[in-house]
Amino acid sequence: MTIIITEDLCKGCEYCIEICPEEIFKKSGKLSQRGYSIPEISNSNSCTHCKRCELICPEMAITIEEEE
Amino acid sequence: MRSSTELRQKYLREELLPTLFCSGCGNGQILNYTIRAIDDLNISQDNLVFVSGIGCSSRLPAYIEADGIHTTHGRAIAFATGIKITNPDLNVIVFTGDGDLAAIGLNHFLQAVRRNIGITVICVNNETYGMTGGQLSPTTPVGYPTITSPYQNIEFAFNLSFLAKAAGAPYVARWTTANSRQVINSIKKGLQKKGFSFIEIISPCPVSKKQFKNPKDYLNFFLNETVRYSSNVNNETSARMFKDLNECFTGDYLGKIIIGEIVDVEKPSFHELYKQLKERSLNEFWKNKAK
Amino acid sequence: MQVPTVDELLEPKLQFATGNEAIVYGALLANCRFFAGYPITPATEILELMMKYLPILKEGYCIQMEDEISSLAAIIGASWNNYRTMTATSGPGFSLMQENIGYACMTETPCVIVDVQRSGPSTGQPTKAAQGDIMQARWGTHGDHYIIALYPNSIQENLWLTIRAFNLADKYRVPVILLSDAVIAHSREKLVIPFQKNVELAKRVPVTIDREKYHPFRTGYTQSTKVPEMDKFGDEYYTHLTGLTHDIKAYPATESAEIHEKLVRRFYEKIADNRQDIIRFEQKYIEDAEIVVISYGISSRTALMAVEEARKKGLKVGYLRLITIWPFPHDIIYELSNKISKFIVVEMNLGQIYHKIKEHSGSNCEVDRFNSIGGKIPHPKEIMKKIKGGPIKDEIID
Numbered sequence: 001m002t003i004i005i006t007e008d009l010c011k012g013c014e015y016c017i018e019i020c021p022e023e024i025f026k027k028s029g030k031l032s033q034r035g036y037s038i039p040e041i042s043n044s045n046s047c048t049h050c051k052r053c054e055l056i057c058p059e060m061a062i063t064i065e066e067e068e
Numbered sequence: 069m070r071s072s073t074e075l076r077q078k079y080l081r082e083e084l085l086p087t088l089f090c091s092g093c094g095n096g097q098i099l100n101y102t103i104r105a106i107d108d109l110n111i112s113q114d115n116l117v118f119v120s121g122i123g124c125s126s127r128l129p130a131y132i133e134a135d136g137i138h139t140t141h142g143r144a145i146a147f148a149t150g151i152k153i154t155n156p157d158l159n160v161i162v163f164t165g166d167g168d169l170a171a172i173g174l175n176h177f178l179q180a181v182r183r184n185i186g187i188t189v190i191c192v193n194n195e196t197y198g199m200t201g202g203q204l205s206p207t208t209p210v211g212y213p214t215i216t217s218p219y220q221n222i223e224f225a226f227n228l229s230f231l232a233k234a235a236g237a238p239y240v241a242r243w244t245t246a247n248s249r250q251v252i253n254s255i256k257k258g259l260q261k262k263g264f265s266f267i268e269i270i271s272p273c274p275v276s277k278k279q280f281k282n283p284k285d286y287l288n289f290f291l292n293e294t295v296r297y298s299s300n301v302n303n304e305t306s307a308r309m310f311k312d313l314n315e316c317f318t319g320d321y322l323g324k325i326i327i328g329e330i331v332d333v334e335k336p337s338f339h340e341l342y343k344q345l346k347e348r349s350l351n352e353f354w355k356n357k358a359k
Numbered sequence: 360m361q362v363p364t365v366d367e368l369l370e371p372k373l374q375f376a377t378g379n380e381a382i383v384y385g386a387l388l389a390n391c392r393f394f395a396g397y398p399i400t401p402a403t404e405i406l407e408l409m410m411k412y413l414p415i416l417k418e419g420y421c422i423q424m425e426d427e428i429s430s431l432a433a434i435i436g437a438s439w440n441n442y443r444t445m446t447a448t449s450g451p452g453f454s455l456m457q458e459n460i461g462y463a464c465m466t467e468t469p470c471v472i473v474d475v476q477r478s479g480p481s482t483g484q485p486t487k488a489a490q491g492d493i494m495q496a497r498w499g500t501h502g503d504h505y506i507i508a509l510y511p512n513s514i515q516e517n518l519w520l521t522i523r524a525f526n527l528a529d530k531y532r533v534p535v536i537l538l539s540d541a542v543i544a545h546s547r548e549k550l551v552i553p554f555q556k557n558v559e560l561a562k563r564v565p566v567t568i569d570r571e572k573y574h575p576f577r578t579g580y581t582q583s584t585k586v587p588e589m590d591k592f593g594d595e596y597y598t599h600l601t602g603l604t605h606d607i608k609a610y611p612a613t614e615s616a617e618i619h620e621k622l623v624r625r626f627y628e629k630i631a632d633n634r635q636d637i638i639r640f641e642q643k644y645i646e647d648a649e650i651v652v653i654s655y656g657i658s659s660r661t662a663l664m665a666v667e668e669a670r671k672k673g674l675k676v677g678y679l680r681l682i683t684i685w686p687f688p689h690d691i692i693y694e695l696s697n698k699i700s701k702f703i704v705v706e707m708n709l710g711q712i713y714h715k716i717k718e719h720s721g722s723n724c725e726v727d728r729f730n731s732i733g734g735k736i737p738h739p740k741e742i743m744k745k746i747k748g749g750p751i752k753d754e755i756i757d
Contacts, residue, residue, distance in 0.1 A: 011091035012091055014092075057097075136598075138600060138603070151437060153393070153437065155440045158593050353363065354363075
């Protein structure tokens with residue numbers, strides 16, 4: 001499971017960090033080009049493909065790519 | 069379910085992204101849900117028209133690759149009425165906010181419900197006037213401080229979904245931005261409903277509203293403080309579900325956010341009845357001509 | 360069941376009809392198929408007749424909305440479904456419509472707004488005629504904008520000017536205000552209803568460019584004009600409309616003074632550049648006139664009587680009737696002001712077009728006025744007194 005964050009769109013709201021039942025997203029301390037604090041992915045192997053992060057993101061910046 | 073990347077490419081004017089909405093704004097989430105609902109139903113973008121009034125939520129149509137009309141404050145539903153009547157095959161979706169809908173636009177809202185015009189109204193209710201900085205709106209709860217209620221709001225708030233129900237809407241649903249899948253399903257149901265459908269979505273306003281400082285606090289509030297109405301409640305011991313809408317007016321639910329599908333019935337739409345009217349008018353015309 | 364044609368619906372061809380009826384017939388002949396309105400004296404009959412006739416016609420819809428604001432909103436929305444649309448109201452309703460008139464100007468939406476003027480201000484005298492909305496038609500809505508306003512003075516002209524209003528609206532993508540008044544609306548005269556094949560109808564500039572290159576507010580593509588091509592909702596071209604200042608892609612562009620100026624100036628230019636096509640007026644006894652009586656609408660009927668009476672008495676008086684009120688025909692005013700000694704502006708208000716006449720005659724000639732309010736139509740005898748240089752009744756300086 002690849003979790004793709006389109007950093008250019010992220011506004012650092014942290015909804016993904018709050019909503020993920022497996023706590024995969026974490027604050028990274030890294031700033032995007034626009035100056036927003038963007039999340040990083042800590043353990044993508046635990047991803048259950050629930051897609052709550054993809055749904056909750058106000059910028060549609062998260063895509064869960066399924067490995068064939 | 070398509071991925072966000074694919075959906076953005078198909079449905080959004082990507083050259084305008086990122087949106088003008090603040091970090092954590094509910095409008096972005098509602099954009100996400102609306103596009104997914106349209107995609108699930110396979111509605112062609114050729115057959116979509118988005119209508120909006122004035123406010124943050126009313127900026128949504130510009131981002132969507134489809135016909136859109138960003139009108140004057142409170143009048144979106146009146147414009148949508150003209151559009152839907154003259155082309156009933158169009159899927160007309162109205163984006164509006166609590167101020168746009170329930171203050172200046174209240175009359176047009178209730179009249180369109182009364183007429184059962186087949187539009188889908190998505191109300192982004194953040195209980196304030198977000199675009200102009202956080203003034204009180206008709207849905208601001210009593211007691212709240214806002215920029216125009218510095219000594220606390222002394223006015224009681226509307227429940228927009230109950231208003232829609234009272235005016236006779238055949239489909240009314242009320243959710244928060246945290247209830248992702250329910251919102252998507254309700255928008256789908258609303259689009260398939262022949263008459264008026266109303267989906268009210270309680271949303272955060274992290275910048276203009278004083279309720280919480282961080283977007284994620286809104287998310288947790290929505291997840292924890294909602295009580296759900298369902299006509300199918302079987303489990304009596306569920307503290308957060310209830311069956312009788314009258315219970316909304318008791319003390320237990322003050323401060324809680326009521327969610328659920330409030331109304332889901334069948335009712336003849338304006339267009340169906342107008343078709344019959346046209347038949348009658350023709351009958352009478354030819355009858356009079358024969359005299 | 361067979362749907363009748365407009366010709367079958369509007370029989371007989373020769374009628375004794377009111378001004379309001381003539382407007383309805385003109386609209387139906389012009390292929391208006393959507394009307395939204397609200398009852399208001401003295402325009403209510405237009406709504407009533409449209410409610411009766413439109414459902415009978417193919418794809419005809421009519422709705423009584425909850426107020427004038429939503430009536431205009433509904434017709435603007437419907438115009439984008441490639442419908443010719445109209446609403447009708449009087450002074451108080453016209454005041455309510457101003458915001459959406461500005462919206463129609465900004466989005467360049469064609470529509471016809473009938474204002475059957477009555478005595479104001481406020482509720483005023485609902486059943487009495489007046490000409491108090493002349494300036495409001497031009498400047499009622501806020502900001503820099505341009506509209507077209509026409510004003511007939513006979514029942515027959517009501518029919519033809521209604522058709523012309525739709526044609527101008529489509530040709531220039533602008534809301535057109537059709538003025539009338541309580542007297543013409545309710546008077547009856549002989550009306551000849553033409554066959555629809557004898558009525559010339561203009562068309563909107565269609566979108567012909569490739570879908571990828573389509574920008575809703577680009578001009579000069581199909582024809583060299585400042586009027587952009589007009590799409591409709593529900594096809595493969597996607598159009599975004601907004602009341603905000605926008606670029607040619609119709610995206611909001613509020614930060615650019617340059618884009619704003621270009622946009623708003625184009626609103627002026629698309630009308631002003633075509634004055635010759637748009638402006639109409641009627642002149643009589645002008646060639647050797649020393650005094651010219653200017654009027655429009657109902658007061659022009661008695662003004663003409665006064666002028667003809669004056670000519671019988673050997674006075675060199677001419678008559679100019681404005682048919683297009685806006686854009687204002689300043690060329691003819693300037694031209695005449697250099698030849699005559701005085702204009703007399705006859706209006707049923709306390710001086711509205713008077714100011715434009717004064718502006719464009721400058722110091723070339725005198726400009727006097729004859730004002731009659733309270734529902735009193737200017738009497739030919741009173742106008743004669745003014746022509747003969749009678750005492751000035753009251754001078755309002757504003």
